[in-house]
Amino acid sequence: MAFRPDSAWLSPQPLASASALPAPFYTDADAAAQEARRVFAPSWQLVTSVAALAEPGDHVVDEIAGVPVVLVRGDDGELRGFHNVCRHRAGPLAWCSGRGARALRCRYHGWTYTLDGRLRSAAEMDSADGFDVADVRLPPVAVAVWQGLVFASLEPAAGLDALLAGIEARIAGHDLPALAYSHRDSYEIACNWKVYVDNYLEGYHVPHIHPALNRLLDYRSYRTEVADWHSLQWSPLENAGNFYGSGDALYYFVWPNTMLNILPGRLQTNRVVPLAPDRCRVDFDYYYPAQPDEAERERRRQDQTFSDAVQQEDVDICLAVQKRLASGSYLAGRLCPRRESGVHHFHELMRRAWRDA
Template identity: 35%
Template sequence: MTLHQTGPAAPRPDSSTTPPLSPETADLLAELGGYLVPDPPALSLPPRAFASGELYELEREKVFGRSWLLVAHTDQLAAPGAYVALTVAGEPVVITRGDDGALHAMSPICRHRMMPVVEPGTGRTDRFTCPYHLWRYGLDGRLIGATFMRRNEAFDPAGCRLPQFAVEEWHGFVFVNLDPAAEALAPHLARIESDLVNYRLDDMVLAGEWAEEWHCNWKIAVENAHENYHVMGFHPETLEPSTPGRSDTDLRDDTPWALRFRIPFTEPQQPSLLSLTEDEKAHLYDFFVFPTGSLAAAGEAVIWLSMLPLSLDRTQVRGGMLVPAARVKDLGEAERKEMRQGIESYSAMVNAEDRRGLEAVQRSVGSRFAARGHLSPKEPAVVSFYRNLARALLRGDDEWPGAL
C-alpha cells in the first residue's frame, strides 16, 4: 500500500535568504564536487566534512529537507492511533496511523507557542494534547480543541493544523519527506524492487527492533554501512565468520537513490520458507537508499537500518529485523518473546561494535593532523555515497530530482 500526504503542507524553506558560504565551506564543496567526475578519486571525505557546522546546515536544507527518509517499519504503526516520534536533523517529526488507516506525518510543534506535543518515542493515542496550555490535536494534526481562545477573534481554529509532511509506505517500510513538493518515492526505488521480489517483503513481519544514539556525525555511520571491509576490524567474532572483510564487493550504483552491493557468504543459506535463487542463497544483498536507509537481505532475514542525524555529532540509528510471517505464526507468546530477545540482544552486540569504533573516529575529526585517506578496492560503494552526497549538496533549487 502506498499513501501520499496531500493535506496542508509544511512550507518549503526559502534558500534565497541563506547567507553566503564562508570560503572554507566553499572550498569543501569544491572538494566534494571532485566526486562528480566519471572516474572519481578513491579518497575519503575531507575531515572538515564531519565537523563543519556550516556544512551541516547545508545538509539540513539540501539533503534532509528534500529526501525520502526511512524512519520505521509498518508493523510499528499497525494499529489505529499508533505513532512514531523522532528527530531528523534537528526537526521533530511524528508519524501516526489514523482511525481510517491512513498514515500522517507532521511537525509536532504546537501552533500556539512551540511546545512539542509529543516527545521522541513510540506509543498509541487517540489525540495529542500539548502539555503547555492543553491545546488538542487529532491524529491528522487538525486542532480539535484550544482552551480559552474564543475571545481572540483573529484566531481561526478550523485553519489550525500541524504542518504536514509527505509520507509513503514501500513494501512495509515507512518513508517521510519534509519537502511538500516531493516527488513520489516508488519510482526512485524501482531499480531495487525487482531485486527484492524473492524475499517477499510484504509477507515479512518485524521480529525485533532498536533505536540507539551514537555520538558521531551521520556520515561516519552511513559510510561505514556502505562497506564490508571493516568487518575484519570491528566484527571479528560476530560477522567475520559469515561475511569476511576480505571478500570482494559486487556493486551496482546506476541511480542516485538506491544502490546495491553483494557480499558472498562463506556458506550458502538454506532457506525453507522462501524460494531464493542460487545467487541469493550465496550472497548478502545490501541495498542503500540515499541518504540514510539500508536494507540487508540475508537468506530468510532482512535487516533495515536508518542513520538519522540528531545534530552535527549525534546520530540516531533506528532499525529492525524482518522474518517471514510463516516463521512466527505458530509460535506462542513466550516463544515470540524469546525470539525477539535473541534478535535484539544479538543486534545490540553488533551495533555496539560499530558504535564503539565510530565514536572513536568521531573523536579524530577535529584533529589538525587528520587528513583524507586512500580507499581500498574493497569499499567501492563508499565513493558512490560521496557522489550522491555531492550531487545533493551541489544541486540548484530547480534541479531535484529530474535534472540529476
C-alpha cells in the same frame, strides 16, 4: 563561522581518481547544521513499521532535520504526517508513540486537532477577535509505505518510488511484509553520522575488522552495485551450514541514512541519526518470521549475538576514525575503485546536495 567548502571539494569526481570527502565535512559544527537543510529536510526518512500504525489513532513520533513530527492513522484509514508542533505556542501534540488516539491534543494548553490535522477546539479563544478554528491546520509531512516500512519527509525532493527504484525486483523471493517487527536496539556513537555511513558502504574493511563476518561472506565474490539513490553490497553466504541458511547477504544503502540488511528469513533496518558534529545514533529494527518455533527462536538469538558483535567492531573503528579526522593530520585520501564504489556514490550524492542547495 559559516562553513564554506572549497569549490574543488564539491566538484564531481570519477571513481577511478576519486578522493574521500575532506575532513571538515566530518568535524565542522556549521557544516553539520547546514546538512539539516541540504540533506535531511528534502530526504525520505525511515520511521517505523506499518504495523505500528495499523488502526485509527495509532501514532508514531519522530524528528526529521530538527522538526518534531507525528505520523497517525486517520479515522478514514489514511496514513498522514504532521509537524508535532501546536500552532498556538509550539507545544507538543504527542509526547510519545501510542495506539488508538481519538485526537491530537496539545500537552501545553489543550488545543485539540482532528486526526487529519484540523484544529477542532481551542479553549477560551472565543475572546480573541477574528479567531476561527477553521483557519488553523497542522503543517503536513509527506508519508509513504514500501514493503511494510513507513517513510516520511518534510519536503521530498523526489518520490519514494524514485528513491527505491529497482530494489523490489532485486529482492524477489524475500517477502519482507510477511516478517514481523521484533524489537529495536539503539546505539549512540561518538562519531559524525557520515563516518558510520562510510563504514557501512564498503566491505574493504571486513577481513581486517570483522573476523566472524568474513567467515560468513565470500569476500572474493563480494560486489557493490550503485543506482541513482541507493547502492547494494551483496555476497553469497559462504557456508550453507551457517545459522542463516543458504542464499545471499544483501546490504542496501538508501540515501541519505537508511540501511536494509536482508538475509534469509531476516530483515534488519538501520537509520543513522545525526545528534552533533561528532555524535550520532543508530537505530536497529529487527524483523523475523511471525509465530516462531524453537528452532527459529534459537536462530534469532544467534542473529542478535552475531549482530551485536559486528556492531561493536564497527563502533570501535568509527570512534578511532573520528578522532583522527579531528586531529588535523588528515584531509582526504584516495578511494579504492574496486572496493569503495559505494563510498564514492555516497560522497558524490553529498557533493551534489551541497552544490544544489
